[in-house]
Amino acid sequence: MKAEIVAVGTELLLGQIANTNAQYLSNKLAEIGVNVYYHSVVGDNVDRLSLMIAETAKRSELVIFTGGLGPTQDDLTKETVAAHLGVGLVMDDDAMSKIEAFFVQRKTKMAENNRKQALVIEGSVVFPNDHGMAPGMAVRKNGTTYVLLPGPPSELYPMVEQYVMPFLMQLLPGQQVFHSRVLRFFGIGESALEERLLDVIEKQTNPTVAPYAKEFEVILRITARAKTMEEAEALIVPVEDEIRERVGQYVYAVGETSLHEVLFQTLRERGETIACAESCTGGTLASLLTSLAGSSSVFAGGIVCYSNQAKHTLLDISNEILDTDGAISETVAKQLAENVREKLGATHAISVTGVAGPGTSEGKPVGLVYIGLASEGMPTEVKQIQLAGRRHAIIGRAAKFAMFYALQRIKER
Amino acid sequence: MKAEIVAVGTELLLGQIANTNAQYLSNKLAEIGVNVYYHSVVGDNVDRLSLMIAETAKRSELVIFTGGLGPTQDDLTKETVAAHLGVGLVMDDDAMSKIEAFFVQRKTKMAENNRKQALVIEGSVVFPNDHGMAPGMAVRKNGTTYVLLPGPPSELYPMVEQYVMPFLMQLLPGQQVFHSRVLRFFGIGESALEERLLDVIEKQTNPTVAPYAKEFEVILRITARAKTMEEAEALIVPVEDEIRERVGQYVYAVGETSLHEVLFQTLRERGETIACAESCTGGTLASLLTSLAGSSSVFAGGIVCYSNQAKHTLLDISNEILDTDGAISETVAKQLAENVREKLGATHAISVTGVAGPGTSEGKPVGLVYIGLASEGMPTEVKQIQLAGRRHAIIGRAAKFAMFYALQRIKER
Numbered sequence: 155m156k157a158e159i160v161a162v163g164t165e166l167l168l169g170q171i172a173n174t175n176a177q178y179l180s181n182k183l184a185e186i187g188v189n190v191y192y193h194s195v196v197g198d199n200v201d202r203l204s205l206m207i208a209e210t211a212k213r214s215e216l217v218i219f220t221g222g223l224g225p226t227q228d229d230l231t232k233e234t235v236a237a238h239l240g241v242g243l244v245m246d247d248d249a250m251s252k253i254e255a256f257f258v259q260r261k262t263k264m265a266e267n268n269r270k271q272a273l274v275i276e277g278s279v280v281f282p283n284d285h286g287m288a289p290g291m292a293v294r295k296n297g298t299t300y301v302l303l304p305g306p307p308s309e310l311y312p313m314v315e316q317y318v319m320p321f322l323m324q325l326l327p328g329q330q331v332f333h334s335r336v337l338r339f340f341g342i343g344e345s346a347l348e349e350r351l352l353d354v355i356e357k358q359t360n361p362t363v364a365p366y367a368k369e370f371e372v373i374l375r376i377t378a379r380a381k382t383m384e385e386a387e388a389l390i391v392p393v394e395d396e397i398r399e400r401v402g403q404y405v406y407a408v409g410e411t412s413l414h415e416v417l418f419q420t421l422r423e424r425g426e427t428i429a430c431a432e433s434c435t436g437g438t439l440a441s442l443l444t445s446l447a448g449s450s451s452v453f454a455g456g457i458v459c460y461s462n463q464a465k466h467t468l469l470d471i472s473n474e475i476l477d478t479d480g481a482i483s484e485t486v487a488k489q490l491a492e493n494v495r496e497k498l499g500a501t502h503a504i505s506v507t508g509v510a511g512p513g514t515s516e517g518k519p520v521g522l523v524y525i526g527l528a529s530e531g532m533p534t535e536v537k538q539i540q541l542a543g544r545r546h547a548i549i550g551r552a553a554k555f556a557m558f559y560a561l562q563r564i565k566e567r
Numbered sequence: 568m569k570a571e572i573v574a575v576g577t578e579l580l581l582g583q584i585a586n587t588n589a590q591y592l593s594n595k596l597a598e599i600g601v602n603v604y605y606h607s608v609v610g611d612n613v614d615r616l617s618l619m620i621a622e623t624a625k626r627s628e629l630v631i632f633t634g635g636l637g638p639t640q641d642d643l644t645k646e647t648v649a650a651h652l653g654v655g656l657v658m659d660d661d662a663m664s665k666i667e668a669f670f671v672q673r674k675t676k677m678a679e680n681n682r683k684q685a686l687v688i689e690g691s692v693v694f695p696n697d698h699g700m701a702p703g704m705a706v707r708k709n710g711t712t713y714v715l716l717p718g719p720p721s722e723l724y725p726m727v728e729q730y731v732m733p734f735l736m737q738l739l740p741g742q743q744v745f746h747s748r749v750l751r752f753f754g755i756g757e758s759a760l761e762e763r764l765l766d767v768i769e770k771q772t773n774p775t776v777a778p779y780a781k782e783f784e785v786i787l788r789i790t791a792r793a794k795t796m797e798e799a800e801a802l803i804v805p806v807e808d809e810i811r812e813r814v815g816q817y818v819y820a821v822g823e824t825s826l827h828e829v830l831f832q833t834l835r836e837r838g839e840t841i842a843c844a845e846s847c848t849g850g851t852l853a854s855l856l857t858s859l860a861g862s863s864s865v866f867a868g869g870i871v872c873y874s875n876q877a878k879h880t881l882l883d884i885s886n887e888i889l890d891t892d893g894a895i896s897e898t899v900a901k902q903l904a905e906n907v908r909e910k911l912g913a914t915h916a917i918s919v920t921g922v923a924g925p926g927t928s929e930g931k932p933v934g935l936v937y938i939g940l941a942s943e944g945m946p947t948e949v950k951q952i953q954l955a956g957r958r959h960a961i962i963g964r965a966a967k968f969a970m971f972y973a974l975q976r977i978k979e980r
Binding site for chain 2: 161164165166167168169170171172173174176177178179180181182183184190191192193194195196197202209224225226227256259260261265266267268285306308312364366432435436437438439440441442443444445447449450453454455456457458459460461462463464467468497498499510511512513545546549
């Protein structure tokens with residue numbers, strides 16, 4: 155099936171945001187074997203959008219539009235697609251009830267233009283919006299299926315997972331199954347990983363092996379196509395074994411997860427808790443550990459002791475040590491981890507102290523980070539790492555290294 | 568000048584990377600008043616690229632291509648553009664010497680296909696690549712200027728700054744200046760804002776007024792074009808005044824900034840400090856407040872008391888109150904703010920306690936959040952809000968509301 159993705163929105167043409175929706179959708183379509191031939195962005199302009207729709211109708215069997223379903227005057231995707239198809243818009247009662255309920259719950263008055271969001275193209279399949287107001291929809295004419303989806307990723311992603319993917323699967327001919335396994339790596343760069351697996355990546359056509367870097371991690375996706383799930387699985391296993399034999403020590407998880415999810419699950423299964431004391435990461439570690447529902451069962455608490463005074467007041471680091479060793483030191487990392495663990499009665503504790511930049515601190519280089527790991531019944535350990543990148547990247551990487559080391563440590567206990 | 572941007576690369580259509588080059592270039596073009604009407608992505612396929620080039624030639628005066636200038640077989644942008652223009656490729660001696668020097672310096676042998684990177688379209692203006700091998704180029708035919716640039720951002724950005732922008736400025740007629748002012752709003756939705764400004768938005772052509780929503784905020788960009796900066800400014804002022812008269816109470820800043828930056832600056836100017844105690848936001852507020860360099864001068868410290876035990880142990884909330892009022896209550900919000908402020912000796916303190924979801928907590932609804940504001944010499948205030956969205960959105964919005972209220976409060980003091 156030939157597909158393309160059209161984003162509608164002048165904010166993209168002004169460079170205010172990047173078209174990450176096209177990336178997300180392309181990934182999802184690749185998973186089910188749909189070939190995407192074009193991405194386009196067009197502004198909130200009825201004439202240019204009309205021309206674009208006519209063009210896509212000639213060349214694609216599936217056209218996915220994102221954006222332009224909002225309440226304002228310049229949101230015109232569904233109106234323009236409907237005009238191209240020669241059909242009208244009708245009120246979707248479910249969507250309208252949801253919009254009304256939203257305003258009742260918020261105790262605010264609904265603006266008249268919010269009513270426009272409940273209109274859908276006549277004869278379309280409607281996808282409910284569980285996280286916003288504008289529903290999505292799909293309509294078919296002359297061999298082309300048009301799918302219209304909301305622009306905000308917080309609405310788009312869940313709608314795609316829940317409703318659009320099952321809808322698209324029905325459109326696919328034959329019994330082919332696409333089956334993927336994702337291996338998640340930490341502590342090895344993308345090019346180093348690719349170099350060690352070059353022959354595996356190059357020789358494979360089924361399954362295919364594709365590495366990509368994402369938020370300081372590397373992910374390897376093995377995708378097989380076959381008649382059945384079992385056959386696809388049988389194609390994946392030997393390739394996975396070969397990869398694990400070479401670089402298995404860097405694999406921290408399989409599937410759609412993250413370091414903080416794996417850490418959370420590991421602690422929950424063991425009935426253990428964790429606390430953290432953060433200097434340079436400034437709350438990033440705590441916010442990751444509490445980002446998952448139910449985290450109060452494993453997260454004992456966190457202290458953000460960015461300043462030296464906070465280290466002294468909240469975590470009893472003596473002013474002598476802060477003066478002699480400095481806040482960015484093995485000694486302080488050790489004491490922060492031990493003291494926060496004791497204060498909160500946690501099984502484990504992580505501390506992070508380092509130089510996030512842009513300037514050096516205490517004469518120590520940007521990117522120098524100490525990670526302290528204290529656990530019940532084990533000697534405290536401190537890891538020293540040197541990270542590259544700008545402030546934001548150093549903070550993010552330091553938090554990930556802290557979780558990666560904690561995970562190794564917890565499994566040792 | 569009508570412009571468009573075409574990215575060439577199958578990796579984009581597979582969703583391996585997002586088209587951030589288009590965002591970057593759009594921003595640069597907007598700065599000099601060039602209107603971008605389309606972004607497109609096409610794969611490494613000569614037929615589809617040819618069709619795309621023919622299409623762009625019909626509708627645009629400036630077409631910027633990114634990617635497909637590499638050494639491999641599937642890099643075919645310049646070959647395909649040259650074929651469309653009916654001209655050949657010629658060796659660029661400067662580029663060739665640079666490529667040879669690179670391999671000499673690295674003491675590795677040059678691959679034969681690296682020679683291909685030094686070829687440029689006959690008759691083109693060549694842009695040197697100071698950070699890689701493939702030069703960029705520009706060529707004009709039948710009223711359209713074609714600009715070909717390398718795909719890697721580390722090569723593209725410096726080439727654009729150094730060589731492409733001056734080249735494009737020469738193409739622009741007259742002395743027109745484009746000047747923008749951005750007003751940042753918090754606490755009012757995009758559609759509510761637009762409804763209150765509909766006539767202002769509609770009647771304006773110079774300056775134009777465009778609202779957009781971004782990470783739980785709304786931004787309004789006022790853009791004027793004129794002969795001089797002063798004339799453009801004179802066009803913007805009355806429109807800004809009109810907008811402020813209607814919805815000025817929601818404006819928290821002007822220009823490229825954020826709530827946490829404004830809060831940080833305000834505190835720094837006043838020589839005051841802030842502390843925070845976070846339950847449902849779990850460290851998000853602290854991580855925002857420490858994301859800026861130099862934050863130790865204003866951020867006294869933070870305590871992440873996600874669990875009730877942490878509220879009790881770290882912030883002295885009595886178990887009776889946690890049992891009777893519950894952790895999600897006005898009383899607890901008040902005490903958290905007062906106690907964290909006292910512990911850290913800060914001028915101000917913020918507390919956040921609420922239900923981030925997905926489930927209810929203590930029988931209280933998802934999205935209910937209490938924000939406590941304690942300040943030296945002022946009675947403590949607690950705000951109750953009801954937020955919509957998923958866990959991630961509630962956490963993000965709660966942190967922003969906390970900063971917005973803190974900002975108002977600090978200014979009152």
